[in-house]
Amino acid sequence: MKYKELSVKEFLDEVKEGNIDLEDFISEVIEEIKRINESFNYFVYISEEQAIAQAENIKKRIKKGENGGRLLGLPISVKDCICCEGIPSRAGSKILEGYIPPFDSTAVRKIKEEGGIIIGKTSQDEFGFGSFCTNVGIGFKIPKNPFDPERSTGGSSGGAAGITASLNYPHIALAESTGGSISCPASFCGCVGLTPTYGRVSRYGLIDFANSLDKIGPIGKRVYDCALLLSVIAGEDNMDQTTIKQGEEDYTKYLKEEKDEVKIGIPKEYFGEGVDERISKLILNVVGSVEGMEYEECSLPYTKYGVPTYYLIALSEASTNLAKFCGMRYGLHLPLKGDFNEYFSNVRSEGLGDEAKRRIILGTFARMKGYRDRYYIKAMKIRTMIINDFKKAFKKYDVLITPTMPILPPKFDELSKLELIQMYMLDLCTNPPNVAGIPHISIPCGKIEGLPIGMQIMADHMEERKVLVVARKFEKELNLSG
Amino acid sequence: MINKEIVRHVAELARLKLSEEEIEKYSEQFEHILEAFKILDEVDTEDVEPSFHPLEIKNVFREDEVESGLSQEKALLNTKHKEKGYFKGPRIV
Numbered sequence: 157m158k159y160k161e162l163s164v165k166e167f168l169d170e171v172k173e174g175n176i177d178l179e180d181f182i183s184e185v186i187e188e189i190k191r192i193n194e195s196f197n198y199f200v201y202i203s204e205e206q207a208i209a210q211a212e213n214i215k216k217r218i219k220k221g222e223n224g225g226r227l228l229g230l231p232i233s234v235k236d237c238i239c240c241e242g243i244p245s246r247a248g249s250k251i252l253e254g255y256i257p258p259f260d261s262t263a264v265r266k267i268k269e270e271g272g273i274i275i276g277k278t279s280q281d282e283f284g285f286g287s288f289c290t291n292v293g294i295g296f297k298i299p300k301n302p303f304d305p306e307r308s309t310g311g312s313s314g315g316a317a318g319i320t321a322s323l324n325y326p327h328i329a330l331a332e333s334t335g336g337s338i339s340c341p342a343s344f345c346g347c348v349g350l351t352p353t354y355g356r357v358s359r360y361g362l363i364d365f366a367n368s369l370d371k372i373g374p375i376g377k378r379v380y381d382c383a384l385l386l387s388v389i390a391g392e393d394n395m396d397q398t399t400i401k402q403g404e405e406d407y408t409k410y411l412k413e414e415k416d417e418v419k420i421g422i423p424k425e426y427f428g429e430g431v432d433e434r435i436s437k438l439i440l441n442v443v444g445s446v447e448g449m450e451y452e453e454c455s456l457p458y459t460k461y462g463v464p465t466y467y468l469i470a471l472s473e474a475s476t477n478l479a480k481f482c483g484m485r486y487g488l489h490l491p492l493k494g495d496f497n498e499y500f501s502n503v504r505s506e507g508l509g510d511e512a513k514r515r516i517i518l519g520t521f522a523r524m525k526g527y528r529d530r531y532y533i534k535a536m537k538i539r540t541m542i543i544n545d546f547k548k549a550f551k552k553y554d555v556l557i558t559p560t561m562p563i564l565p566p567k568f569d570e571l572s573k574l575e576l577i578q579m580y581m582l583d584l585c586t587n588p589p590n591v592a593g594i595p596h597i598s599i600p601c602g603k604i605e606g607l608p609i610g611m612q613i614m615a616d617h618m619e620e621r622k623v624l625v626v627a628r629k630f631e632k633e634l635n636l637s638g
Numbered sequence: 639m640i641n642k643e644i645v646r647h648v649a650e651l652a653r654l655k656l657s658e659e660e661i662e663k664y665s666e667q668f669e670h671i672l673e674a675f676k677i678l679d680e681v682d683t684e685d686v687e688p689s690f691h692p693l694e695i696k697n698v699f700r701e702d703e704v705e706s707g708l709s710q711e712k713a714l715l716n717t718k719h720k721e722k723g724y725f726k727g728p729r730i731v
Contacts, residue, residue, distance in 0.1 A: 258716070394700065460677065464678050486717060496730050497653065504652075508654070516654060521668070538678060594692075
């Protein structure tokens with residue numbers, strides 16, 4: 157049996173038929189990701205032992221005739237910030253050095269229950285603090301774009317997208333987005349990345365960045381892969397009170413749906429200043445080339461406030477979240493010297509990287525007495541207006557389509573020349589849907605200069621179905637895969 | 639606006655030690671960032687309710703029944719500083 161080039165769907169069928177020796181298969185996959193990792197740095201930890209043990213276990217189960225499980229034998233990589241029992245989980249930060257969670261996050265527990273095999277933890281910007289995976293923690297390596305190693309994978313789920321694109325074996329990545337960390341790397345690496353509605357997937361066991369923004373979601377080679385993983389990880393959870401009431405849902409069944417006519421809004425603010433004209437043109441061409449898609453230009457006037465609103469909320473929440481890292485209960489420890497102020501300051505200064513320090517300070521400042529109303533509360537109010545902007549548009553349109561990123565995957569030396577604020581501004585297409593917590597997907601829609609371009613499809617809260625139906629329609633029409 | 643004094647003070651509140659170069663660099667970067675964020679001032683938010691979450695979230699209560707949690711042993715697995723089943727911290731007084 158040749159394992160290479162099998163799609164996730166084909167692979168799962170073969171496993172059920174008993175045509176795949178899982179131990180043999182997993183060993184081959186582990187060897188391959190080790191080989192890729194030597195040059196591309198997509199993994200911060202490869203959980204070889206656990207993966208092989210899991211494969212043995214499932215093999216025994218299949219022998220006994222127990223071949224249930226929606227992900228049976230499928231390799232799953234997990235972003236470093238999502239906790240896996242017994243596997244180092246550090247959110248890409250030195251301050252969590254040595255931390256081995258004694259529990260599984262809800263998403264990982266569900267994946268394991270369905271027979272998914274955890275192959276390792278993928279690289280990211282420290283705590284998710286970045287859009288290019290260049291803000292990795294102290295001692296971590298920067299992942300490289302699979303299409304050109306001198307370019308960024310995008311971030312913060314850079315390792316997740318990089319390995320998804322590079323690995324010629326069936327695999328899905330579990331990633332996470334706060335302000336665009338699924339869409340952006342999926343776009344730069346030519347993958348499909350689905351960010352669910354806020355609260356669709358439990359955040360229990362996620363090393364949080366910003367509680368009101370964090371969303372766990374999949375990155376895969378195909379729309380089907382993302383729909384499948386979402387079906388497994390979605391759901392209400394007693395361990396996370398912000399999860400939404402919802403029943404079990406099989407998102408893959410929507411992919412067969414043939415919606416007669418889809419109404420698409422093209423918000424002009426996402427195609428204007430700051431966006432590479434070639435990207436705008438490509439997206440509009442693609443939208444116009446598919447039959448049964450009715451589209452027209454529309455306007456979301458609050459778009460330009462998306463980036464500052466996002467950053468103020470995200471930084472404020474991050475600065476409180478990161479207060480818990482003080483070298484006492486887990487992670488980096490130093491000898492207990494000096495009083496608590498000295499000890500905490502020493503641990504934090506040694507363990508946190510440059511961007512983490514910067515975001516903590518800026519976030520603390522934005523919540524301080526005298527500044528709180530002006531920055532933090534103001535941003536929360538403008539978030540309401542951004543949500544209303546979207547709600548209004550979704551009364552008229554099924555989905556909105558935009559570029560995912562306004563630029564081609566940048567070279568590392570180009571990035572190093574940018575001012576910080578210029579880097580933040582590159583989130584202009586991804587921040588608004590994340591601030592509003594609406595579901596969105598990035599799918600590859602062509603190439604410019606040999607580099608992949610992502611198209612972003614957004615829908616109203618809880619309308620993952622629409623996002624997936626439209627994404628699948630484009631995927632099929634563009635003949636991008638299968 | 640923001641200046642080196644404020645950065646120094648906030649870093650102290652956040653329990654971060656910064657070098658003089660870091661304070662210098664951060665002050666300058668923060669100035670640029672906050673300058674760009676000024677755009678929010680032009681939005682009239684007078685009668686707008688803040689959205690602390692993207693969707694309306696309600697308090698969820700469960701029955702007041704005893705359930706098992708993380709065991710003491712597991713809770714202490716990740717610390718180097720422990721004594722007699724407790725976390726051991728730095729000097730407070």
